[in-house]
Amino acid sequence: MNNEYDILIVGGGLVGQVTALTCAKLDGLRVALADGRDILSDETGKSDGRASALSASSLRFLNRLDLALSDYLQPMRDMLITDGGIGEDPVWRLHFGENATDADSAHMIENRHLYAVLRDALKSTDQIDIIGPGNVSDISHTAAGVSAWIRRKEISARLLIAADGPASAIRNRAGIAMDGRHYGQSALVTTISHSLPHDGLALQRFLPGGPLAVLPLPGKRSQIVWSDKSAAIKAAMAISEGDFIAELALRIGDHLGELSLEAPRQSYPLHLQLAQDYIGPRLVLVGDAAHVIHPLAGQGLNLGLRDAATLYDVLSGAFLTGRDIGGAVLGEYAAWRRSDVTSLATATDGLSYIFSAPKTPMRRPLSKALGHARRLGMSAVNDSAVLKDLIMREAAGDLGDLPDLLKK
Ligand SMILES: Cc1cc2nc3c(=O)[nH]c(=O)nc-3n(C[C@H](O)[C@H](O)[C@H](O)COP(=O)(O)OP(=O)(O)OC[C@H]3O[C@@H](n4cnc5c(N)ncnc54)[C@H](O)[C@@H]3O)c2cc1C
Incomplete structure (x- = not known):
């Protein structure tokens, strides 16, 4: 196995695996995916008891990766x-x-099934090398690339993608701070x-x-x-x-x-956690390594999938025109993702605050005011087909400046 790649993705959770399969759409791009776990094992993902609500745009994206999901989907009608x-x-x-029609609806899928479908897709592509199991222990930079050490083996790449989850060691090592709260x-x-x-x-x-x-x-x-x-x-x-x-x-x-x-x-x-930067030198953050939000709107994985699709838009332009995929082009990714992530994180954080305002004596007036506000707001939404449509389109992931892989 060759140890030099165009892209090294560290973290083979759902977002890292989808990012790898997306990058592999670019013919000739050499991709390595490393995880502490054995992600090709049938056991990986089985213990994740969660299910994810995939927005309509996320589902369009996953279908474009030819993932065999249909047996496992339940539309939210x-x-x-x-x-x-x-x-x-x-x-x-x-x-x-x-x-709502099924095509516009979010669909539920159990994470263990999503892991199994992704595993089959990874096994059937030879453009992605799976490295490990082994945690990335050290990283160093050269002018033209980055080197990572995994089980005493050096892997070099032009771009490092950190998909290593909320406690991202790669992000921390790059000195990227987080904002947020428990x-x-x-x-x-x-x-x-x-x-x-x-x-x-x-x-x-x-x-x-x-x-x-x-x-x-x-x-x-x-x-x-x-x-x-x-x-x-x-x-x-x-x-x-x-x-x-x-x-x-x-x-x-x-x-x-x-x-x-x-x-x-x-x-x-549950916590809110937003990286202050989504990029560093030859580094990109995706998924929970970049942002963790309250699950009340079921959007965390959807955000990570949007990271992957946006990165593809940005990298494919650079790769196909011979520009450096680890260079200035990363700024486009950071700017594009920041506005989307910030608006969704602010909305879910606000909802969580409004709906769980404590009813202690000190806070009671505030809580009462919030109670009125939410009732007024809810009845306005309920009475307005336009507002409902807007909220449904936001939930479907159809609003904003979408990367091509998410568009209708
Ligand atoms: C209760 C709950 C319900 C949710 N429901 C929804 C929902 O309905 N819809 C939705 O869109 N989102 C939902 N989410 C959010 C979603 O589950 C997460 O956003 C998503 O799973 C994050 O995936 P990830 O791949 O970024 O990170 P992770 O799943 O954390 O994966 C990180 C990977 O990196 C690996 N790793 C870590 N460090 C290293 C290292 N040093 N070297 C090598 N590998 C390493 C780990 O082994 C792991 O495989 C929910 C979250 C919660 C908590």
């Missing part, structure tokens, strides 16, 4: 967003999607099966501690993403399965009939 505590009637309800919340994720069909309905219920999402999966199954204060999630992780199902039923109501737990409960601490 309708969306209901509501509030109200346990046993209370909701004060407002937002109902979307009456006119939400003091965690998300409990699991899969349930139920006796009644979900009819493609995605339910998001804003409870006092945080949002609870019930997202449709193929069959009579749904993904639960329950965000709450970390102590409450810790308690929900510790109770028996029976008690957990009873707590869940109290919160989601009876529209799904009898519930049972299909997968172990997993929990994820």
Whole structure:
């Protein structure tokens, strides 16, 4: 195996794998993908109990990579967003999607299936060399490239792409600082099966501690993403399965009939984290290495996919015209991604703040004002076909300056 590449991607999570397959669309570009895990093993990704809501534009992009996803997709045909505590009637309800077609809808896919489809695609291309398993331990720069050490082997490339997740060692080593904050919340994720069909309905219920999402999966199954204060999630992780199902039923109501737990409960601490720069010398950040947002809008992976598609737009122009793919062209990527990421991160952060404003005595007036504001806002949205359409198009990932691979 040759140790010199055009591009070395460190991190073979979902975003790193998609980035590798996207770069490999450029004939003649030599791509290496390194991960601490054995990403070609059948076991990789099996323990990720999450499912992802892929926006319509993300799905178009993945289809353009010829990924065999169709067996695993569940369209979200309708969306209901509501509030109200346990046993209370909701004060407002937002109902979307009456006119949505499957082509315009977001689709749910379990991450383990996405990993399996990506693994098959990686195995069937010879343009990508998989390096490892082994963590990248050291990096050095030359004028024309970058060298990384993986299990005492030196790998050289003209461009290094850091897709190594929220704790990115590559980003930290490059001295790129992060802005953000901890939400003091965690998300409990699991899969349930139920006796009644979900009819493609995605339910998001804003409870006092945080949002609870019930997202449709193929069959009579749904993904639960329950965000709450970390102590409450810790308690929900510790109770028996029976008690957990009873707590869940109290919160989601009876529209799904009898519930049972299909997968172990997993929990994820929630924080907002935005890199101050998306590039460095011969370096690009993608995915959670660049940005981590609250999962309430289900957009983190979608943002990472947009990174990959944007990078392809920028790099293909340089590669095909013989310019340096690790040079000035990276500035275009950074500028393009910053506006998209910042607006989505601000929107999800604002939503999370508005919907989980604490009701302590000090904050009660603020919380009350926010309560009025959100009710007014919600009823305005509910009454306006134009606003609803705008929100649906934002959720579909169809707004803004899209890279070619995401366009209709
Ligand atoms: C509860 C929850 C629900 C979510 N739901 C959605 C959703 O519905 N829709 C959506 O779009 N997004 C969602 N997200 C966000 C989404 O899951 C993440 O944005 C996405 O998985 C990030 O992928 P990544 O590849 O960037 O990072 P990661 O998955 O963290 O992958 C990083 C990879 O880098 C490797 N690595 C790390 N360090 C090194 C090293 N030094 N050397 C070599 N390899 C290394 C790791 O082994 C790993 O494979 C959700 C997130 C959470 C927490």
